Amino acid sequence: MNLFFQDKLAGSLMAVIACITVFIPLFNLLTPVDSVLHFSAYTVSLLGKYLTFALLGLSLDLVWGYCGILALGQGAFFALGGYAMGMYLMRQIGTRGVYGNAELPDFMVFLNWKELPWFWQGFNHFGFAMLMVVLVPGLLALVFGWLAFRSRVTGVYLSIITQALTYALLLAFFRNEMGFGGNNGLTDFKELLGFNIQSEGLRSLLLMATGLILLLAFGVSRWVMNSKLGRVVTAVRDQEMRVRFLGYRVEHFKLWIFVFSAMLAGIAGALYVPQVGIINPSEFSPLNSLEIVIWVAIGGRGTLYGAIIGAVLVNYAKSLLTGWAPEIWLFFLGTTFILVTVFLPNGILGLFRSQEQKL
Amino acid sequence: MSGLALKPDELDVSHGPILYLEGINLSFDGFKALNNLSLYIDAGELRCVIGPNGAGKTTMMDVITGKTRPDSGSVFFGQTIDLLKMDEAAVARAGICRKFQKPTVFEALSVFENLELALAVDKTVWKTLFAKLNGIQRDRIDEVLAIIGLTEQRSRPAGVLSHGQKQWLEIGMLLMQDPKVMLVDEPVAGMTHQEIERTAELLLSLRGERSIVVVEHDMEFVRTIASRVTVLHEGSVLTEGTMDEVQNDPRVIQVYLGG
């Protein structure tokens, strides 16, 4: 419990998330549809989506806020986790697709493919798919990070190659021949673990799962950052050379945190896909990864819960603004980012914290 | 290589020297920073290295600690351990520790945590994740805190320390590593008179069980601590001897006045 209530702000935030996670799904199951306590499936999924973004922001905070690696490709790990989940959901469609092919998803039938490619094998099993949700992003992070950190690529160069990574994946996933549905991506899902994907009940369960996993991820991340490893990682951010000369293999620490973070991002992606009903290559867009950085910067980096606050606030603002005046969204985001960087270097949390210190 | 330091019998100093630098050449884009540099440091010795700016003193430490690879030459730790085959972390684990010219401490961490990170334990990722301080280790940190005079500042972030205190904290971090060789680059820069005196006492008290190489421009300080002084000039050893011998050497006077 200590991990959650280390300071008041984090404690309250976690309590709020816990309430959302428990009560909203509970109300929805127990109250009639016309009750004031009843949330629409749309609202439930929207909340669930925000929480997946919160998890994604938290994952970036580990590498950027704590370890100082400005990774601009976090969205790639999110999208890969999402695709792994999407592949499971595609296989669940079975004969209910337009072409009624029990084995092949519609887009493969459309491409005249005769059999399922090898990399789609196994995805009809939920357990296997969930394993891939963490393994695929984790492995990519492992290989990419190993190459980059071993050659001591840092700073701006590292940021650029992470952008290149997500851009390369974007282009690859756009291609029909890749076997991931091309620019349409994966969609028209029918059910998850036997539950209708549109149903309010499943939406509520997904919100609950997302909230619980977010809380768990927060707790584990806090524990890691409170360990000696967390202090080494912070030290790497501030004085990488000094850490090396103390006898630590800095690249191993960076790699560990990078892989851990990529796995969390993958889980976030997997929770996101059934709640929005689609995954397509645009999730690999370099712009998406930049947005994640902005969430964390606005919330306040190096605190874990700052990233959660930032992700939820920015995405709430995005929902409001894109409904009302979509063309100004990017200007709004850019301006907010600049203002926060200049006036609130510690993000929104910096405001609260300095007040707390004054008291 | 494991996360642990050397096995006790791995370091062979039976011939006297603990560090052998032989025929080291290193150039940066045609500029010869080290020029056929040869230098031997005895086990337990406190050696001062002086020389005008740009003589190559810091670069020499970079070569010993694996930060920079020389173009040619050899660097051995004892009779048997080839330092040129090791990276920074391996050199540090083997027991060669270094204080940077510009004091480098982890400003966001507390003084105590700075020392904790330096502690000589297994420094691999998993061991670090599950590391817990035991009583002996806590006592050792307290002891070092007392030695460097920062007991009262133990819970404060290192960023708020004065320049001199940061220098000491960094020296404390070297002590925590229980090194066999300490390379100390300009330890008293920016210190007050009293602080300089205490630093001199500290380094003198450490002599014997460890070898210490001190690079310093403050001649008063060098005179206080050194029995042997090496003068570096344009990347090689100009002369070596006691402080008096060195200061009266016409070549040294030439280098310092003419440079």
Ligand SMILES: Nc1ncnc2c1ncn2[C@@H]1O[C@H](COP(=O)(O)OP(=O)(O)OP(=O)(O)O)[C@@H](O)[C@H]1O
């Ligand atoms: N990475 C580098 N690239 C290019 N030149 C370098 C590099 N490192 C050092 N030098 C040059 O090598 C020479 C020796 O530098 P070094 O820092 O070793 O001198 P120093 O004896 O420590 O001087 P000081 O007393 O000013 O600290 C200098 O002329 C310096 O400019």
Ligand SMILES: [Mg+2]
């Ligand atoms: Mg120097």
